[in-house]
Amino acid sequence: MDAFFVFSLIRDICEGLSYIHKSPLQFHGNLKSSTCLISDRWQIKLNSFGLTSLRRYSTQKVEDFLWSAPEIIRDPYVERNQATDIYSFAIVCSEIINLQPAWQLVNKERSATDIIMRVKRRDPRPFRPILEPAVRGLNPSLLTLIQDCWNENPHQRPKIEIIKTVLAAVVKNRQVADKLKIGESVPPxxxxxxxxxxxxxxxxxxxxxxxxxxxxxxxxxxxxxxxxxxxxxxxxxxxxxxxxxxxxxxxxxxxxxxxxxxxxxxxxxxxxKTNQIHISADANHLLTQIIGGYVTQARGEQLIKGKGVMKTYWLIGPIANKS
Known part of the structure; x- marks a missing residue:
């Protein structure tokens, strides 16, 4: 399995969630690796959604909570929603990237009950799976995205459409995508x-x-x-x-x-359009001397975050065409 194939699986799950979140169902409610089915064309199809009301009266195994958001583990009567789907999506993504079952349980170093209890606790640093990519050439942005998706605060987890935007940006460079398809690494x-x-x-x-x-x-x-x-x-x-x-x-x-x-x-x-935009001296030189067509105004030296004191300019706008 190469980096491009891993990315394709993650993207398929994202597309499926996006469809469900836009539908009258509004959320999946039971997303985990066992509800992600691979078709004969190696595409992931989501399964077992829309059954939340029936699932309330069924007995769940301890292992089923490995994909559940912390707020659900603390209170099983909390309603499933799109934010809890995003957390579950992150756990599934960790399985795909690590090429191991959720929480690396294959090593049997800790039990499912132990993991769930640690997730349930409100520690300053929330307990989450360790991301150890098993494939080469994986874009680091995917790891950052997964970490954002399992944020402890459900309101800070990204919406599914934002996730789609990030995934699209990961392969925006066609040359990089082509290299990933044939299993080549992408050098800096x-x-x-x-x-x-x-x-x-x-x-x-x-x-x-x-x-x-x-x-x-x-x-x-x-x-x-x-x-x-x-x-x-x-x-x-x-x-x-x-x-x-x-x-x-x-x-x-x-x-x-x-x-x-x-x-x-x-x-x-x-x-x-109504507020002022400041630019650096280098950007001012390019806009007014090299490219041309823009009006700027000297702003003077300013303290710029991460850069120190720099000479800056206001960007007023393009030169009006009088012809």
């Missing part, structure tokens, strides 16, 4: 010229302090869903979101000469 690549875009919500701490956790999560989810829809129109690669920070880049993984700064500039103006 150096990029001499790229443009990085990082945004955050002004006074986010104050805003978060005035709202409930659910309101904050909804705010960020709606904001990033809007952003994701806009950046799809540009040659821009979404790297990650951390809290209120939104990070993307152009010129990587696909090189595009000096056009990366133009794509980031146009995307920035599309994201937020």
């Amino acid at each position: 690549e150096s990029f001499e010229s790229v443009t990085i875009f990082f945004s955050d919500v002004v006074s986010f701490t104050t805003i978060a302090g005035k709202g409930t956790p659910l309101q904050v999560v909804t705010l960020l989810n709606d904001l990033y869903t809007l952003f994701d829809g806009i950046i799809a129109d540009y040659d821009v690669y979404k790297v990650e979101t951390i809290g209120d920070g939104y990070l993307c880049a152009s010129g990587v993984p696909k090189k595009n000469g000096h056009d990366h700064v133009k794509h980031i500039a146009d995307m920035s103006l599309a994201l937020i």
Whole structure:
């Protein structure tokens, strides 16, 4: 089994969950490796969903809770939902990546009861499976995605559509995908010229302090869903979101000469038209001297997070066409 095949299995499960989450059922409720069936075409089909009301009156084995979210283990009467599906999805993904049963129980180093009790505890560092990829060339982003999906807080687990976006980005570079198909490893690549875009919500701490956790999560989810829809129109690669920070880049993984700064500039103006956008001196030089067609205004030296004091400029917009 190679990295591309592993990715394909994970993507099939994601597509199945996406369909269920959009359907009147709204959630699976019993996702685990035994409910993921492989067809004769090596595609995964989801099974045993939509039976939550019947399952309440059936006797469950201890092992069945290995895929259950912590909130369900603590209170079996908690309603299953999309967030609990996402946690179960992460556990199944860990099985696929490690090529071992859930929680590496094949080694018999600990019992299912012991594992469930440790998951149930509210430890500062939640107990989760160890991710030890058994295949070479696996994109590290998959590991990060799995860790996000089994977050202790159900409100911080990504929605299935966000997961689909991340998985699509993993194989966006066609050359990388082709190498993975034939089992080749992908060596690190150096990029001499790229443009990085990082945004955050002004006074986010104050805003978060005035709202409930659910309101904050909804705010960020709606904001990033809007952003994701806009950046799809540009040659821009979404790297990650951390809290209120939104990070993307152009010129990587696909090189595009000096056009990366133009794509980031146009995307920035599309994201937020009324607020000011500051850019570095290098970006200013490329936009005004090399590429041309943009108006900027000197902002002066500013303390930039992670960079120190830098000379910056305001990006005003494209030069109006008077013809």
